[in-house]
Amino acid sequence: MKILGIETSCDETSAAVIADNRVLSNVIASQAVHLQFGGVVPELASRAHVRKIVPIVKEALKEARVSLTDVDAIAVTHGPGLIGALLVGVNYAKGLAMALKKPLIGVNHLEGHIYSNFLTHPELEPPFLVLLVSGGHTMLLLVEAHLKYRLLGQTRDDAIGEAYDKVAKLLGLGYPGGPVIDKRAQQGNPEYVTFPKGLAQDESFDFSYSGLKTAVANFLKSLSSREIEHHMNDICAAFQKAAVDILVEKTIRAARTFQIRRITIAGGVAANSYLRSEMARRAAEYHLDIFVPEFQYCTDNAAMIARAGWQRLQAGFQSDLYLNAFATLPLGEPLLTHAG
Ligand code: KG4
Ligand code: ZN
Numbered sequence: 001m002k003i004l005g006i007e008t009s010c011d012e013t014s015a016a017v018i019a020d021n022r023v024l025s026n027v028i029a030s031q032a033v034h035l036q037f038g039g040v041v042p043e044l045a046s047r048a049h050v051r052k053i054v055p056i057v058k059e060a061l062k063e064a065r066v067s068l069t070d071v072d073a074i075a076v077t078h079g080p081g082l083i084g085a086l087l088v089g090v091n092y093a094k095g096l097a098m099a100l101k102k103p104l105i106g107v108n109h110l111e112g113h114i115y116s117n118f119l120t121h122p123e124l125e126p127p128f129l130v131l132l133v134s135g136g137h138t139m140l141l142l143v144e145a146h147l148k149y150r151l152l153g154q155t156r157d158d159a160i161g162e163a164y165d166k167v168a169k170l171l172g173l174g175y176p177g178g179p180v181i182d183k184r185a186q187q188g189n190p191e192y193v194t195f196p197k198g199l200a201q202d203e204s205f206d207f208s209y210s211g212l213k214t215a216v217a218n219f220l221k222s223l224s225s226r227e228i229e230h231h232m233n234d235i236c237a238a239f240q241k242a243a244v245d246i247l248v249e250k251t252i253r254a255a256r257t258f259q260i261r262r263i264t265i266a267g268g269v270a271a272n273s274y275l276r277s278e279m280a281r282r283a284a285e286y287h288l289d290i291f292v293p294e295f296q297y298c299t300d301n302a303a304m305i306a307r308a309g310w311q312r313l314q315a316g317f318q319s320d321l322y323l324n325a326f327a328t329l330p331l332g333e334p335l336l337t338h339a340g
Contacts, residue, residue, distance in 0.1 A: 004071045005306025008089030009081025009109045011040045013052035016302035017064035021122040024064030026303040038175045046084035075309020078106035079329030086325035105309040106319040110331045113266040116297040116304035131251045134267030135161035140205045149332040153205025161269050163209040181236045188237030195242035244275045252282050264291040271298040
């Protein structure tokens, strides 16, 4: 079955064609317009999606060597995200579905991130844990069955990707912060300074990143600009250690508590080299299996939306032309159950 996926929830316009688990194309246009502002400007994002959506879908079809009539269904992100940005994709997908008389499937962006794992690991089967870490979310979930999630914990304040982006801004490293901090941290000494790990003593599986961000800001105030420059890589490494170690610790503890043998990571921060290696190292200690999506499926992309849409379609879900976009959209609703 061939699914056309469309993703416009933030600052990437993306379209993809998948044939079951096989990605035939995955075209992503990142919006450079936001770089000068150090963060995403919602109105500019919407306008860029309007300009890009038609050429990007055309390119995805061309690369996949598929015509619109070969497409069996259209999957589109309808939340959570920037409302104006989401509406561009949702309305375009609705128009296509109506014109082609093909099924339309609204996909939760977070479900897309979770299902990105199946593009790389088609053999993966629930139950498994997923650590979902992105610019907007930090969640630890138990996928009990396909499309059925149990929330074990989440951030009580900032998302981890947001912390990377804010710390990068404090250090003058530009936006987005994750990739550059990741790279610099590889050459730094993580023991140079110890930053606090949020909710480390807390028994819950929740996270917190606002304290870490403030600790970095306060530490920087105690240094001269020459010292900051000299120790930039060390500061990145120390921040990254505090930010990531707690994710790994709580994920491993959850796997043992709930007796789940399979661990996956997803979302933009899943591209982080230290998170990937540290999770693999700790999982091996406890003989747990770890599944990690390929880099190109970690950050926002439409292949993951198409894959999650295919799962929903197989389970009998389909949207009608009243499908709307939502800035906040609970994952798996009405299938999400809360732990405890
Ligand atoms: O999933 P994503 O593309 O968009 C959202 O749904 O938020 O995630 C973007 C986030 C940004 O905060 C970015 O700084 C972070 O993912 N990120 C990384 C890395 N690559 C992207 N964070 C840490 N290390 C990376 N290598
Ligand atoms: Zn995302």
